[in-house]
Amino acid sequence: MKVITCIKQVPGITEVKIDAKTGMLVREGIPSIINPMDKNAIELALQLKEQFGAETIVISMGPPQAEEALREALAMGIDKAFLLSDRAFAGADTLATSYTLSMGIKKILKETKVDENYLVICGAQAIDGDTAQVGPELAEELGIPQITLVQKIEILDNKIIAESVFKTEEIMVLETKLPALITVLKELNVPRYPTISGIVEAYEQKSVQVLNAEDLNADKKKIGLDGSQTQVWKIFVPEQKGEHVLLSGTIEEMVQELCKKLKDDKVL
Numbered sequence: 001m002k003v004i005t006c007i008k009q010v011p012g013i014t015e016v017k018i019d020a021k022t023g024m025l026v027r028e029g030i031p032s033i034i035n036p037m038d039k040n041a042i043e044l045a046l047q048l049k050e051q052f053g054a055e056t057i058v059i060s061m062g063p064p065q066a067e068e069a070l071r072e073a074l075a076m077g078i079d080k081a082f083l084l085s086d087r088a089f090a091g092a093d094t095l096a097t098s099y100t101l102s103m104g105i106k107k108i109l110k111e112t113k114v115d116e117n118y119l120v121i122c123g124a125q126a127i128d129g130d131t132a133q134v135g136p137e138l139a140e141e142l143g144i145p146q147i148t149l150v151q152k153i154e155i156l157d158n159k160i161i162a163e164s165v166f167k168t169e170e171i172m173v174l175e176t177k178l179p180a181l182i183t184v185l186k187e188l189n190v191p192r193y194p195t196i197s198g199i200v201e202a203y204e205q206k207s208v209q210v211l212n213a214e215d216l217n218a219d220k221k222k223i224g225l226d227g228s229q230t231q232v233w234k235i236f237v238p239e240q241k242g243e244h245v246l247l248s249g250t251i252e253e254m255v256q257e258l259c260k261k262l263k264d265d266k267v268l
């Protein structure tokens with residue numbers, strides 16, 4: 001079995017800053033990390049390697065510095081890494097990102113003559129873009145079934161049985177055959193840390209293969225800005241509209257005033 005995990009390098013902060021003039025994210029001086037749910041995806045891939053001897057591959061579309069994220073995955077124990085990087089990929093929306101990733105995955109599968117026995121794993125969503133669209137769109141591009149929001153999984157022969165969290169409370173147990181794509185939640189597992197020997201191996205014995213648009217034989221109309229069906233008009237932090245009210249007096253007086261205000265505002 002081949003397990004291909006898609007990872008995205010994201011800013012390692014919870015509050016992104018936006019350049020008011022350009023409307024772009026300010027990335028300078030901000031450390032980058034592997035998107036947290038993608039680490040759960042890597043952990044699952046490594047468990048499948050230990051359980052079934054699966055070959056594990058990570059793939060990312062991004063600028064050259066995304067190699068750091070791929071090296072970290074190699075240090076955790078992943079076998080091979082591919083970076084899809086080309087100026088032509090810049091400005092991609094989720095559709096163009098999914099198409100580009102699908103072309104990378106198809107190339108890897110073709111070169112290793114694998115056509116059925118594979119699983120693609122994505123995080124459920126990235127903490128920066130936050131759309132949760134790439135996994136489902138990628139499954140469509142590859143023409144394979146998908147199970148999203150997976151919190152538990154079992155693989156028997158070439159069959160997957162997964163618990164998918166539906167409407168935050170209900171759980172659906174779904175079954176599909178390989179090849180398939182799943183998107184995973186942080187509840188799935190606890191990602192391991194790279195070991196010292198893993199880090200040395202990732203830098204001295206393993207490599208990150210870089211593929212550009214030509215290597216992928218990608219349709220120029222489907223990649224980067226030209227391939228994006230959506231356009232960002234403006235990015236801004238909404239003005240805070242809430243007002244702070246300081247209550248004073250004894251606790252009883254403050255509680256009574258608070259209740260009155262909540263009633264006036266029709267909250268109670």
Ligand SMILES: Cc1cc2nc3c(=O)[nH]c(=O)nc-3n(C[C@H](O)[C@H](O)[C@H](O)COP(=O)(O)OP(=O)(O)OC[C@H]3O[C@@H](n4cnc5c(N)ncnc54)[C@H](O)[C@@H]3O)c2cc1C
Nearest residue numbers: 006061091093094097122123125126129130131132133134
């Ligand atoms: C018009 C437009 C222009 C944009 N221009 C830019 C730009 O110039 N530069 C820029 O950085 N962003 C740009 N973006 C944002 C970019 O489209 C998204 O970052 C990207 O498509 C992923 O979407 P997301 O972050 O919502 O991921 P989600 O769909 O939330 O991610 C889910 C999962 O998909 C996988 N995944 C997502 N992205 C990648 C990736 N790149 N490689 C591997 N796996 C991945 C991961 O497993 C991830 O956990 C643009 C978006 C739009 C709409």
